Amino acid sequence: MNALDRLVILFSKxxxxxxxxxxxxxxxxxxxxPQYAQLMAEQIGDLHRAITRCGICGSFTEENPCPICADTSRDAIICVVERAQDVxxxxxxxxxxxxxxxLGGLIAPLEGINPGDLRVGPLLNRVRQEGIREVILALNPTVEGDTTALYVQQVLKGYEVAVTRLASGLPVGGDLEYADRLTLSRSFRGRTAL
Amino acid sequence: MNALDRLVILFSKxxxxxxxxxxxxxxxxxxxxPQYAQLMAEQIGDLHRAITRCGICGSFTEENPCPICADTSRDAIICVVERAQDVxxxxxxxxxxxxxxxLGGLIAPLEGINPGDLRVGPLLNRVRQEGIREVILALNPTVEGDTTALYVQQVLKGYEVAVTRLASGLPVGGDLEYADRLTLSRSFRGRTAL
Structure with a gap:
């Protein structure tokens, strides 16, 4: 197999x-x-060195804490997402x-993902320490998303915080990643108390 | 813009x-x-060093001439294609x-691609030197493909070589109902005796 076919196999993953x-x-x-290929090679090679996880929110960032967590003017509301790419x-x-x-995932016992695998503990600490008044669950409207939302809602019950979830707009069974801006906007405005 | 967004822009090209x-x-x-990203970075970086163009047929290859051109057992028939990826x-x-x-392209005057831009001269040399008995034109059934096929056919008129073109017609497994007018027309003109 030559260099071309080897790269085809890598790309197809x-x-x-x-x-x-x-x-x-x-x-x-x-x-x-060739300069375009060279640039891509360099940037892919540097990716894991340049990008790290924010120690507070867990999203991908060049600086730690990330610019969003470092911004003190942000509202005392936390939007909880499944993956860093949702941010x-x-x-x-x-x-x-x-x-x-x-959170770093959704509860899915069949896939071996249990509540303990998610970043729920750090969320509870933040709610307390940052004086959060609302937690918005922006989880996909799937079985796993529903289960996880329910779980997070329950562990937050002892806290003085409103728990809401994105609602109307997101098509059931769909993926947050493919929602258009207006649909996303509606789901924020129509979020419902749990 | 951070390293992540820069790479997104590169990939989206x-x-x-x-x-x-x-x-x-x-x-x-x-x-x-991270090893997967590293491997991809290395292979993309090496791509232009590892892969070159075959000096005879013009396809992408690690060795020059390519394994196909180096194989003396191949029939004395040349299949003419537009791009290296068709091989x-x-x-x-x-x-x-x-x-x-x-050929390295198809004749398209509006896009500034003229017969002189294609590797037609080297084709004529090969037909003579390699004792080719047939040239099969495997060019797309488009206006540009038709124009180019006609041109290659004409410049090969003085040579002792059969010039053919891949049959155009109904795709196997397709439905007559969904065939467009031009495809149907071609399949009639190219009908074969049973």
Missing amino acids: LPGIGKKSARRMVYYLLDGD PIIEESREFRGRFHV | LPGIGKKSARRMVYYLLDGD PIIEESREFRGRFHV
């Missing part, structure tokens, strides 16, 4: 990329400006001016 | 990759094993045991 798409991408790199999606909607907290 | 897909890919690299597609079909020749 990326999410949503089949063998034909991977091949198109590699040929594009080969056909194009910029919500930031871009400009619907929310609070803080974030990445 | 790849063919068929939008901003959301690019973002998913970068997060996949970040979330996953492995035809090779994998195992329908053809001859040689290849990459």
Whole structure:
């Protein structure tokens, strides 16, 4: 197997990329400006060095704490998301001016993901220490998202904090990642108390 | 802009990759094993060093001449394709045991691609020197493909060589009901005796 086919196999491991798409991408790199390929190689190589996890919210960042956690003007509201990649999606909607907290997954016993695997403990600490008045659960409207929302709601019961969840707008069974800005905006405004 | 967003922009320049897909890919690299990202960085960085163009047929290869051109057992038939990436597609079909020749484009005057920009001269040399008995034009059934096929056919008129073109018609497994007018028209003109 030559260098071209090896790279096709590597690319086809990326999410949503089949063998034909991977091949198109590699040929594009080969056909194009070698400097573009070089730049991509360098940036991929530097990725894990340049980007770390914020020690407070758990999102990907160049600085620790991340710019959002370092911003003291943010509202005392925490938006809880499943994954780090959900943070910029919500930031871009400009619907929310609070803080974030990445759970790092959703409860899914069949896949071996239990409550103890999620960053719930740090969330409780933050709610107390940061004087949070509301926790918004921005979890996907799936079985796992529902289970996790219920769990977080229950462990927060002893705290002086409102717990809400994103509601109308997100199609059931869909993925937060593919929601358009307006749908996301509606789901923020229509969030319901749990 | 941080390292993550810069890489998203680079990835979204790849063919068929939008901003959301690019973002998913970068997060996949970040979330996953750093060794995978490292391997990809190295292989992309080495791509232009490892892969060159075959001096005979023009396809991408690690050795020059490429394994296909170096294989003396190949039939004295040349399959003419538009791009280097067409070669492995035809090779994998195992329908053809001859040689290849990459034109490097199709005639498209409006895009500034003229006959002089294609590797037609080297094709003529090969037909003469390699004692080729047939040239199969495997060009897309588009206006540009038709124009280019006609041009290559004309410049080969003085040579003792058969010039053929891949049959155009109904795709196998397709439905007559969904065939467009032009495809149907071609399949009639190219009908074969049973």
